[in-house]
Amino acid sequence: MMRTLFDDIIKELVKWWKRVWFEAKLKARLDMIEFDNRVAAELELKEKNKPIYIEHPIDPELQTGASKDLGGAMELRAPWYKPEGETDIKNNSFE
Numbered sequence: 783m784m785r786t787l788f789d790d791i792i793k794e795l796v797k798w799w800k801r802v803w804f805e806a807k808l809k810a811r812l813d814m815i816e817f818d819n820r821v822a823a824e825l826e827l828k829e830k831n832k833p834i835y836i837e838h839p840i841d842p843e844l845q846t847g848a849s850k851d852l853g854g855a856m857e858l859r860a861p862w863y864k865p866e867g868e869t870d871i872k873n874n875s876f877e
Contacts, residue, residue, distance in 0.1 A: 834859050 838854040
């Protein structure tokens with residue numbers, strides 16, 4: 783009788799320990815997956831929202847005198863902005 787009681791206690795302790803160990807490992811894995819996804823999302827946002835910098839050549843008609851020394855016009859815009867009449871390179875259509 784004592785032996786069966788001791789065996790039952792040991793079995794329940796092992797079962798409890800396995801459950802605790804699984805839950806601890808599961809939480810750690812889920813935290814790591816969440817961290818990896820958050821890092822990937824931040825990198826993707828940075829890449830997709832990187833501004834486009836365009837420096838145009840000097841226009842002799844508009845720039846006369848000392849303004850030629852400054853260089854051409856500069857343009858800074860968002861990647862999703864397309865001026866009217868600009869062709870979409872992916873599908874060759876006008877937006």
